[in-house]
Amino acid sequence: MTQASVQLGGLPVWELHFDADGRRRGHDGATALARAAARGEIADLLVFSHCRNNDRAMARAFENRFIEQFAAVASCAGVSRPVGVAVVSWPSMQWPGDQPERDDRASAPVAMQQALHALFADPVQQGAADTALALLRLQPEDHIALERFQGLLSLLAEGPPLEPEDDGKAALLERPAHEAFDAVAALDSRGHGNGFKRLWAGAEHALRLTSYYQMKKRARVIAVEGLAPALTRLLEQPGAPRVHLVGHSAGAQVIAFALRGLERRPVQSMTLMQATFSHFAFAESLPFAPDRAGGLAGLRQRVDGPILVTHSVHDLAVGHDYARASMLGHDGGRPLDARYRWAPMGFDGAQCCEAVGLRLEPAGHDYPFAPGKVFNLDGDDVIRCRRGRGGAHNDIHHPELAWAVLRAAQLA
Secondary structure (H helix, E strand, C coil), X not given: CCCCCEEECCEEEEEEEECCCCXXXXXXXXXXXXXXXXXXXXXXXXXXXXXXXXXXXXXXXXXXXXHHHHHHHHHHCCCCCCEEEEEEECCCCCCCCCCCCCCCCCCCHHHXXXXXXXXXXXXXXXXXXXXXXXXXXXXXXXXXXXXXXXXXXXXXXXXXXXXXXXXXXXXXXXXXXXXXXXXXXXXXXXXXXXXXXXXHXXXXXXXXXXXXXXXXXXXXXXXXXXXXXXXXXXXHCCCCCEEEEEEECHHHHHHHHHHHHCCXXXXXXXXXXXXXXXXXXXXXXXXXXXXXXXXXXXXXXXXXXXXXXXXXXXXXXXXXXXXXXXXXXXXXXXXXXXXXXXXXXHHHCCCCCCCEEEECCCCCCCCCCCCXXXXXXXXXXXXXXXXXXXXXXXXXXXXXXXHHHHHHCCCC
């Protein structure tokens, strides 16, 4: 591959492909990107990652729409520097039923099996997922079956733990099965009746939440083992472009945790849109464990410019789904306290890191962005179009967001 795979809105676009272990996959665009940078063809590079790879065509449409919006706002702003875009492609998933563009239902067995097999590559875990789906179809009125289902979740949740601010799966796996699944069902506003019907509805949500934990782990692997080394190689070559990191949903984790591997050359700016990892990630001291720090503590200096974090009350995915399992239990606080303990950044922005609160403003607004600081952008008036279970979680294709990225990058 010797040139960009596509031009969108006048911007060259390359794809960086990684497998589940963070290894570069196939003939991706990394080599062509490096050659273009060496020839001085790009002065600034936008690195974009999101999380919609159940269907590659759907994922590409989502990416293209964001890039075209960015290109249009950049053109209106008179940006003259040559800008390119690198899209991070990684094995991620969205739960069937969370995709408003599709007519999949959360209970559709084929769609669920395909999604879980894409997420859990290990044959043993795939077998556990298949057995769990079979139990969901049968829904036996049997507490032993519920305990077996919980054991399957434990198998699917195996692996290294997440950071303490982000790892709440013990509430699902350590409480008695009927208590855990009843609690999950209780946190769903739709209600599920009583008895075993309610418990199995909670069990299905618990399987969904277990997949979210797996996504968080994989995002960190892709970030540290894949994206960070790729960016390091690019930044260390002569004529390297200024790099601006932009992530959405679980893709924001890939973007943010890549900072762990960028020790020698900083990036210029970072924007995290509706991020699904803990809002305490930048905290030097966790409010519930003062002797511990968040997973990104001390890494802000690896971004020369500002760090932007968008949040919206209309994002039901971060407001409900991503915190639900962790809110089940062990802190003993009021429901609001529990939500604050476990909420992601997309819910209320970065916390306990002296972040500056601003509103997401129309294109052309002169933001008071400053290097080395975190800015929480309230997107309630912009990120508000609710579609599907996730509400406005995917509603990021707006000129206001593109403008904020441009301003953070000092391109406009």
